[in-house]
Every structure is written in structure tokens, then in C-alpha cells.
Amino acid sequence: MLACEIDAVVVDVLGTLVDEPAGICAGIRDLAPSLADLAVDELWQLWQRHIDSEQRRILDGSRPYTASDGLDSEAAKLVADAAGIDDPAAVDALALSGRRLPAWPDTVLGLARLAERFPLIGLSNASRTALLGLNAHADLRWHQALSAEDARTYKPAPSVYKLAVAVSGAPPERLLMVAAHAWDLRGAQNLGLRTAYVARPVGDPPAPSDRFDLHAENLADLADQLGDPIR
Known part of the structure; x- marks a missing residue:
């Protein structure tokens, strides 16, 4: 599993x-x-x-x-x-x-379910200041939130994903990158991260040649696929 x-x-x-x-x-x-x-x-x-x-x-x-x-x-x-x-x-x-971007309806509960089982890292192209305001406005809760500003570039540059690898203390293949953008997942995949595509109306859907580890309809579906935490 x-x-x-x-x-x-x-x-x-x-x-x-x-x-x-x-x-x-x-x-x-x-x-x-x-x-x-x-x-x-x-x-x-x-x-x-x-x-x-x-x-x-x-x-x-x-x-x-x-x-x-x-x-x-x-x-x-x-x-x-x-x-x-x-x-x-x-x-x-x-x-x-x-x-001041609104969260998708499943976001807050989906993040909470994922955070029950895994350390949860947000990784965004938004600046540190923008990410703070965005997280507060949309009620996004993390164990750690990282901005591409710390790498002084933008995803899909490898150095952005390396921020998450460094913070996690785990090898890339032990991290799961979740995104609604196939280009983002390809960038993570190139560095060795596992990948999960979550469908959104405004995302970048996978191409026929993409091979991501998981495909989910939303965060609730992703949480279901990853299973409940061990009590």
C-alpha cells in the first residue's frame, strides 16, 4: 500500500x-x-x-x-x-x-484528514507574505508551509521541491506531492517524489503519457485512498 x-x-x-x-x-x-x-x-x-x-x-x-x-x-x-x-x-x-482566494469545499476537511496520518507540508509559488495571508483567509492548516521565495525561483524548478525534501528529512521517494497541475507533478516526479493528481476545474489535467501514483477526484477521495490513521 x-x-x-x-x-x-x-x-x-x-x-x-x-x-x-x-x-x-x-x-x-x-x-x-x-x-x-x-x-x-x-x-x-x-x-x-x-x-x-x-x-x-x-x-x-x-x-x-x-x-x-x-x-x-x-x-x-x-x-x-x-x-x-x-x-x-x-x-x-x-x-x-x-x-483572498476561496478554498474549494473539500479543502479544509481534506487537509485535516491527511494531517491525521502524515506530516503535512504546503508548497506554493506564492511569496511568504502572500502565503501567510492566503492560509489565514482560506483557513489552511499545515505542519509546515513553504514558499518558493526561499528558493528564489518558481515551480517546477527542482530547487523548490528540494525545500520540502530538506524540511521533511526524508528522501524524495518517501514524499507524496499532491497537485491539480500535471506540470507541477512532473516537476516533483523529476526529483524522485511520488505523485498524486487531484482533479480541479481550473487545473492542468494529466496527459496520456503521464504516470502518476494516484489519481483522486478531490482531497476526500485522496484521503480515502491513503487510508485512515493507525490508532
Whole structure:
């Protein structure tokens, strides 16, 4: 049974435990309440494209490391400009919307069930400050929460997953990486971690060639597959 081979569970945050599009879209609606849903979605896509492209530039070395707070501020300015909003205070508020993301309905109970059996480590591309606010807002509970900021890069760089390996004190093959993003799991897999895909509406589903250890419908299903703690 896989659970007997695991010393700690490492869980992605953005998209896996919290609904990132919903939180950012709520911030965009606060910025410009008159926008139609289609326009809000287009602005969210603009936000996400900027974050993705800038993280890739950091990963390939074409841009110096910038923490997620800085990237969110840039994205907020792009969105505000596209919406025709010229209010620095409103832009600053939008930039902080990434710290107010709602948890998926199964997240809090699912984390609690996993934490009953395993040391639980959150591993996020969010900055340390953003992760603190996000954890508090969404009521995420961990034994340890780690930010990619400590590696000064972003997942899927190996150095980010090494943060969890170092903290756990266990070899990579004794850690289970949980994420709704196949690209994240591939990054962990490349370092030797075991992997569990959790389906989310906003995730990156596995390709036919992916071979992850577990596939779960949600965190409750994952907890079921890993079994109850030994009393």
C-alpha cells in the first residue's frame, strides 16, 4: 500500500486547495463593478498570462527573480489599464486579491484528514507574505508551509521541491506531492517524489503519457485512498 511508503505529504496551494480564478475575478469586479462577466473573464486571462509568462522568464534566466507580490502588482496594473481604471489605491487592492482566494469545499476537511496520518507540508509559488495571508483567509492548516521565495525561483524548478525534501528529512521517494497541475507533478516526479493528481476545474489535467501514483477526484477521495490513521 502506497501510504506505508510515505513519510510526508506535500501539497500545492494555488488551484489545488484554493480557487484562484474565483478570487482574482472577485477582485476585478471590485475594481470595476460594471464589467460584464465575459469582460471579467478576459481580464482574468490577461492576469494569468502575465503571471505565467513572467514566471517562465524567471525560470529561463531572462528576468531576475521577482516574488509573487511583485508579479501580482504588475498584473493588477495591466488589468486596471485594460479596464480603464486609473486609481492607485484600487490597483493596490486588486494586487492583494491573490491573498483572498476561496478554498474549494473539500479543502479544509481534506487537509485535516491527511494531517491525521502524515506530516503535512504546503508548497506554493506564492511569496511568504502572500502565503501567510492566503492560509489565514482560506483557513489552511499545515505542519509546515513553504514558499518558493526561499528558493528564489518558481515551480517546477527542482530547487523548490528540494525545500520540502530538506524540511521533511526524508528522501524524495518517501514524499507524496499532491497537485491539480500535471506540470507541477512532473516537476516533483523529476526529483524522485511520488505523485498524486487531484482533479480541479481550473487545473492542468494529466496527459496520456503521464504516470502518476494516484489519481483522486478531490482531497476526500485522496484521503480515502491513503487510508485512515493507525490508532
